[in-house]
Each structure stands twice: as C-alpha cells, then as structure tokens.
Amino acid sequence: MNAINPETALRTMSYAEAIREAMALAMEADPAVVLMGEDIGVYGGAFQVTLDLIERFGPDRVMDTPISELGGAGVAVGAALTGLKPIYEFQFSDFAMLAMEQIVNQAAKLRYMLGGEAAVPVVFRLPSGSGTGAAAQHSQSIEAWFGHVPGLKVLQPSTPEDAKGMLLAALADPDPVMIFEHKLLYKTRGHVPAGRYLTPIGKALVRRTGTDLTIVAGSIMVHRALEAAETLVAEGISAEVIDLRSIRPIDHATILASVRKTGRLMVVYEGVKAFGVGAEISALVAESDAFDYLDAPILRLGAADAPVPYNPDLERAAVPQVDTIAAGARRLFRREV
Amino acid sequence: MAKADNRPFALRTYAPEKLREALRRMYLIRRFEEGAEDCYMRGLIHGTMHLSIGQEASAMASCMELTDADKITSTHRGHGHCIAKGANVGRMFAEFFGKETGYCHGRGGSMHIADVKTGNLGANGIVGGGLPIAVGAALSAKRLGKPDVTVCFFGDGANNEGAFHEALNMAAIWKLPVVFVCENNRYGMSTPASYATAVPNISDRAAAYAMPGITVDGNDFSAVAEAVHHAIRRARNGEGPSLVENLTYRWRGHSKSDRNRYRTKEEIEEWMARDPIARFQADLIAHGILDQAGADAIAAEAVAAVAAGVEFAKASPAPDISEVTRYVHAE
Ligand SMILES: Cc1ncc(C[n+]2csc(CCOP(=O)(O)OP(=O)(O)O)c2C)c(N)n1
Ligand SMILES: [Mg+2]
DSSP states (O other): OOOOOHHHHTOEEEHHHHHHHHHHHHHHHOTTEEEEETTOSTTOOTTSTTTTHHHHHOTTTEEEOOSOHHHHHHHHHHHHHTTOEEEEEOSSGGGGGGGHIIIIIIITTHHHHTTTSOOOOOEEEEEEOSOSSOOTTSOOOOHHHHHTSTTOEEEOOOSHHHHHHHHHHHHHSSSOEEEEEEGGGTTOEEEOOSSOOOOOTTOOEEEEOOSSEEEEEOTHHHHHHHHHHHHHHTTTOOEEEEEOOEEESOOHHHHHHHHHHHSOEEEEEEEESTTSHHHHHHHHHHTSGGGGGOSSOOEEEEEOSSOOOSSHHHHHHHSOOHHHHHHHHHHHTTOOO | OOOOOOSOHHHHHSOHHHHHHHHHHHHHHHHHHHHHHHHHHTTSSOSOOOOOTTOHHHHHHHTTTOOTTSEEEOOSSOHHHHHHTTOOHHHHHHHHTTOTTSTTTTSSOGGGOOBGGGTBOOOOSSTTTHHHHHHHHHHHHHHTTOOOOEEEEEETGGGGSHHHHHHHHHHHHTTOSEEEEEEEOSEETTEEHHHHOSSSSGGGGGGGGTSOEEEEETTOHHHHHHHHHHHHHHHHTTOOOEEEEEEOOOSSOSSTTOOOTTSOHHHHHHHHTTOHHHHHHHHHHHTTSOOHHHHHHHHHHHHHHHHHHHHHHHHSOOOOGGGTTTTSSOO
C-alpha cells in the first residue's frame, strides 16, 4: 500500500462525508458546478449526502427538483451541454430507469452524433445496491447496464477515499460519468486525503496481493471479497483481490496481469449474474493470452436470477456474501466443504 | 312538505351499516399503521415504511362505491388504500414480517402491498408508476365490456412525473373509466407541492386533459365521497376520466428516516386538530347513525383486529430460502 504521511493518516471520514467534501470543494472552486436532485436541499438527500450544502451554497446551486427524473436528468444534460457542470443525484439508482432516454440516447451520444462538436460533462450520482430491506424497486445494482453504452463512464467507489477522488475525477472529465455509490457504504469510514485529488478513471486497484486466485470485485463486494480472502488464508489459499473501481472503461491490464500470475479467476458482483460484469471480464480473459494460464474454470458470483426480495433472509441469500465467496474460492480448488 | 335533507352527502347517500363499516376501516387503518410502526421500532419489521396516518378519509371515502371487481392502483403510502379496499390486516402484517402467508409471500413488503383478489393492483415503489397501469386496467374494462372502474391513487409529488401527464392524456382521448385521486398532503418527501408544481391546485392539471378536476377537503369524509361518487358515475356511464384532489396531511414523517427539517411542529399540530376519523365519527354521532358506545366498540374492534393480525404474522412460516427465484415466472 502507499506510504501515508502521519498527518493525513489521521484524517478519516465516512463515504458520505467524503462525497460531500468533494462536492463542496468543486463548488468552491468552480461556480459552474451545481447540484440537482430530489430532496437534496433542506432534507439533505435520502442518504444525507448533501446535508447542509444548501446552507453553504444556497438554493440556486443546490437545486431541489420536482419528482421528475426524465426531465431533471435531461435538464442536467442540457445545462452540461452549455456551460454548467451539474451533478445530478438520483435518489435511488433504480430511478435512473425513468431517465434512460436522456442518459442513453442523449448524454452518451451527443458528442459522437455531433461529430465531436459538443460535450456533455454531466455527473450522475446513483445510490445503489441491496441490503436495506427496501425490496425490488429500491435495491437494484444496474451498473452493468451502462457498461453497454458507448459514451458513458461508469464508476463504483468502494472506499471513502475513492468516493471523493472519483467524484472530483468525474467533474474533471469532459464526458458524462455515472457514479454508483453503495447505500451500505455511506456510513463506513476510512482515510480520506485533504484537498483536491483525482482517482484515475479506468484504473483498477489491487487491494490485496495473492498468488493462487484472482478475485475481481466492485463496490461493497470488494469488502466481502477481502474478508473472504482472510478466511481462506488458514486453508492455504492466497487470494488477490482487485477492486474494479471502473466498469467502463475497464482496466484490462491489471486484471490480465493478475490472472497470468494466479491462474484462477472469480468475479464477484451484486448485479444479476447473467449478462453482467462477470460476463465481460470472463470474456476478456477468455479472449486473451491469460486464458492459457488458467488452471480452473472461471467462476462468476452474482445476484440470483430474481428481483431483490423483501424478506431479509431471502435478500441476503440473493446476493454474494462473505461465506458464498469463500465457498466459491474453494470450488476453484476443488475443496468443496 | 318534505324537509330539505341537510345531512352531509355521505350520510344522505349510504346506509348506516355501510357508514359504520367505513368508520371501522378508518380505525383499522390508523391502528394498523400504529401497530406496524411499533413493530418496526421493536425490530420485528425491517426496511422502511410510509405511514398514511391522518389521511384515512381520503383512502376510505374514495373506495365507498368500489366492488372487488373494481380496481385500485396504490402508492408507496398504500396501507390505507389496501385496508379501505377490503384487505385482511393479518395477511398485511404477515407481509411486513416477510412471511409466506403475506399478500406477496414475503417478497414485496410494505411498499408493494397488494391484494389482487379485492382489486388492489398494488402499492408502488416508483412514484407515478401506478398511473399508466390504472389507465391500462380501465382499458381492459372498456374493451372487455365490463362495468368496472379503476381508482388511481397518487401523491402531489407524482403529478410532476411524465407518467402522470401521459396517463391522463390517454385516459381522456380514449374516454376510459378511471378516476385519478390525488392525495395532496402538501409535500413530496420534503419538497412542498407549492414549490414543485407550477399550478396552485393539482386539479388545475385536469383542464389540460379535458377532464373535470375538483379539489376537496381530503379530511372531510363526505366531501371526498361526494367528489369521487360523481367521478365514478361519469366513468361508469362511459363519459371518461376525472381528477379529484384531496387536500390532506401526513402526521408522520415521509418514511422511517425523516427528521422533519422541512416543516414545523405547529403545522403538524394544526393538521392533527383536523383528524379525519374524529370528524367523521362526530358527524355520524350528530346524525344519530352511531352513539358513543357504538363508536367505542368500533374502535376497540380495530385494536383487537390489529393484535390478532400481529399474532397471525408472528406465527406464520417464513419463505424457504431455496425459493428465492420462485414467482419470477409462472409456475
Ligand atoms: C420515480 C421515483 N422517484 C423518487 C422516488 C422517491 N420517493 C418516494 S416517495 C417520494 C415522495 C412522493 O411524494 P408524493 O407523490 O406527494 O406522495 P407522498 O409521499 O406525499 O404520499 C419520493 C421522492 C420514488 N420512489 N420513485
Ligand atoms: Mg405528497
């Protein structure tokens, strides 16, 4: 890991606070940055991420929108096209479906359709994931959908440090960026450097080095994979855990290098297993020379082929957990228990 | 010479037994939601929930003339609609407890509470999600030659979704038997309707879709019943949709995580003084449809039904974890 200077090492904050700090820094530095979304003003956002920003920056820059996702996202796209730098918060990532038209047909394609003459530097923030008992329409992990759309960038921070750095990087990016934040991570705390820094878009990060197995995971699954990796130590399995960080663009080099080293690959993600991030990464390996290094079939662990259920035990069973990740690893070593 | 009947519309129009049943269901809604809140506080129910306490007249008076064949579409704040339409509180609690005996077999929870057999097509996690669905239900009734109507509940916040406008337009051009009932409780989460909506009344939107629109005191049972009565008659006569706006107020926060930063205690208290249940009960007593002892018995019955419902839910089996993909497709 990077050397940390003693002063900044003491600087810890929550994932939500880190995102807020990034927004405040950006707003102080650039009057073109505006926040838009439902109940982001006095309410502070459904997950309190924008708490108190309206007091600091006023309602002209922290704009509560009516409940109008298609219109709200579209207004953000139009404003981005013409000089503002909007950060549009979807109250839940599930509601991006109401704005699909503006995200996919407009934001993603405008630069290309206009032959490079236009830019849409909009940032969409999307609280995502299951585990809150909010059932099928408030718990989805749909980030992979947007991986299929040329023109978009799709990020997934797993730590407070990355949550801040990715938002600042997204704002610095000239194209539309979607950041899928995990609801269960908002209160998690970690080291966050002071000031402005950019987490590079499209760079995965090896969170844990290992020799026997590569686990590629994103968002909260990084934490579950790291925990699973610890339990595997006692069984003589050394797992390398890669935090994907960016779904689009995807970091081929880091993944392939790790697979060449370990000879085994497991991809862990919260979206539905079929047609997901795992398919893309598996194909990436299968199409490359890293395929020759594989000592076992590739394993994908994703969500059950069902909407996210309400019942807490069903909900838990529907997505990968620490124990299922560890069990998956054992399967790759034919150590079924 | 016959004396003019100066009783409120509902009391002139419905039989005493039906009125007492309406009061019973309003008490049931109130006690059910208090019970659900209590179970949530005690950790027996997880997730979140949206309580409609204070809005019971809107739910109940809008359902007075509906049969089980008539449909409703409901919202995330849908417990009241579900009970008003005739659901069993035991099965509702079972759903909240995530049990297999719940209305959605533990898959849906509060936000998706439904009772398809009594015509409740479901609460909805998506604001505005029910509006086009209601129009589709009305289209079915018309094409299949049935007399059924659909009552579509939605909030003031939902009127700013595109789905609202698209749905009202289609209902109007095809003259479909649907009644749009807007429960304007002044806020969509924290956002005041007066800020988020360009027109002063949601019912003003009706003009854009060439249908009648009316705004009534949503805490006045009889006023709601009268407005919805006329709208339903129009719908059943093939004259098309209407929009009824019930002005009301939710006493509780938006959901379980609301800190009420956007409204004052005084405002909440002012609205609590306009309790729709107390007002309806006073009307019934004043016009001799009920005496105090009768009212007390109805209230006590609701308490007992809720207690029994919780017990039913607790004793019910949970879904089997191996069945996580059950109900995704037809079996
Ligand atoms: C499409 C969509 N956007 C946002 C939300 C989040 N949300 C749930 S309820 C709500 C407020 C709805 O207000 P209103 O329609 O007035 O109904 P009320 O809650 O007041 O009953 C919001 C913003 C959602 N569930 N669906
Ligand atoms: Mg409302």
